[in-house]
Amino acid sequence: MVTTYTCQNGLRIVSEHIPHFRSVSVGVFVNTGSRDERPEENGITHFIEHLLFKGTKTRSAKDIAREFDRIGGDLNAYTSKEYTCYYAKVLDHHASLAVDVLADMFFNSVMEPEEIDKERLVVKEEISMTEDMADDDVHEQLWRVMYPDNAIGAPILGTVKTLDGFGRDQIFDYMERHYTPSNTVVSVAGHIDQELLRQIERLFGTFERSNPGKPHVLPIFVPGKSIKQKETEQAHLCLGYPGLSLKDDRLFALAVMNTIVGGSMSSRLFQEIREDRGLAYSVYSYHSAYSDHGTLAIYGGTAPHQVGEVEQLIRGSLQRMTDGDISEAEVEDSREQLKGNLVLGMESTGARMSRNGKYELLHGKHQTVDDIIGLIDAVKRDDVLELMKLTTQAPALSIIRSQ
Known part of the structure; x- marks a missing residue:
């Protein structure tokens, strides 16, 4: 408790x-x-x-x-x-x-x-x-x-x-x-x-410092582009899209979506780009949620002459999923994976301490593991498809490659 x-x-x-x-x-x-x-x-x-x-x-x-x-x-x-x-x-x-x-x-x-x-x-x-x-x-x-x-x-x-x-x-x-x-x-x-x-x-419990602070300025997402030249064997590519804040009720649906997109070894991007085509050793997606906004990012590392192909494969895969190419089985598997990661990740005092501290600091309230499992189980395929629309916006793009 x-x-x-x-x-x-x-x-x-x-x-x-x-x-x-x-x-x-x-x-x-x-x-x-x-x-x-x-x-x-x-x-x-x-x-x-x-x-x-x-x-x-x-x-x-x-x-x-x-x-x-x-x-x-x-x-x-x-x-x-x-x-x-x-x-x-x-x-x-x-x-x-x-x-x-x-x-x-x-x-x-x-x-x-x-x-x-x-x-x-x-x-x-x-x-x-x-x-x-x-x-x-x-x-x-x-x-x-x-x-x-x-x-x-x-x-x-x-x-x-x-x-x-x-x-x-x-x-x-x-x-x-x-x-x-x-x-x-x-x-x-x-x-x-x-x-x-x-x-x-x-x-x-007794020290005194008083500062009212000031609210954060809401970040405005910019779909810009950066290409950095440096001595490197691989080209590194990142695409960024607007995501959801910590307070958004759809956050668990986004977690399911991210797992399907690139958050696991069975994800679409890992299977298509690495396993099926052998174009990258590392390819994945992740979502960063903050108090007032969030960001969905996708990374791929590949040979310099293949970076354009990998980018197009990522965009194509996202578009197909947005168009409805996500199965009920994928949603179910992703829900189960998230629940497994949650429960197994709580089997240490460090994980419990960290989770409780962050929940209190950022939310001011706590959810039990059963509460969170219930929220994950409540995610439906239509919820995932609705959030895939985030990836139809123009992305921010960052590339690092050799000269």
Whole structure:
């Protein structure tokens, strides 16, 4: 059972007690991501995520790493376009230590200038690594094309130019504006007890920062095109279409549609382009849903002289499905696959913690697994065909290929 408690400062604690597990996962979710950044701040959310591991008033960066290594635990973090998460997974009798370290990082990181400069070099290497991996870079280029005038189209990592502009005062100012109690959820799942929940409330439930924030500017999808030349053996192609927001009731129908289009090994695109024609090793589709919009993207990697053919095959397959070439059996198989992925994916404390934290942060409510299974079962073929019309719009296009 998932329980949510709101502290006196507005911070929410969401917990799920799973008595037969021997592990505990805890995550601190902050409702800020790259889309909250001003143009000159692009990448600062991700940079702060790195810096919170670089030492506190009582622990050095090495101390933080050693504490988790010696207990066989996992400590990590990630930044998305809409939120940031710091999380840990440990054996149940080390849960108190995990909460203490996360709170120390969250409240007491010192951000020494020399550590900021060192981590700036690390993130620059991360940016270079992404740019070197054309199958990653093509997605970044797609987002720039789709949303050229909105922060959601900018890279989560930022750029070398913006990274060089981040100073200690700017970092603390950003945290003061966004790392607020009302913006924060602490999620914990596993073999937990009331004392652990009281500890979380003691550490996180009294700090005060007040910032009303400002609503996101709704992204306007642009069906543009980007072709980037670089040294690469393959050509990489991405097509992007408008999708659905997290709050759209049709989201589960879109999940079924995506599974049929390119979300599995038995999908139309995988079977036609890879299995039947041998034109690509990797071809797939995915949907990204956010608070106020969504994006459907399709990727294919192929030989440079075949990129035009692969693009036309993708468009042709989408058109046939839009025209009605989707069977009841495909819809049924996709529903079953989604249900299987959902249930099997929940068999860890980390997955439960993550799901609960994101639901509380982004929805403010929770659905049981049975609720979600019911919504998936309710998807009909006509619902899928109606959503296929999304792909009849002019797409955004990103291509990376050799000169």
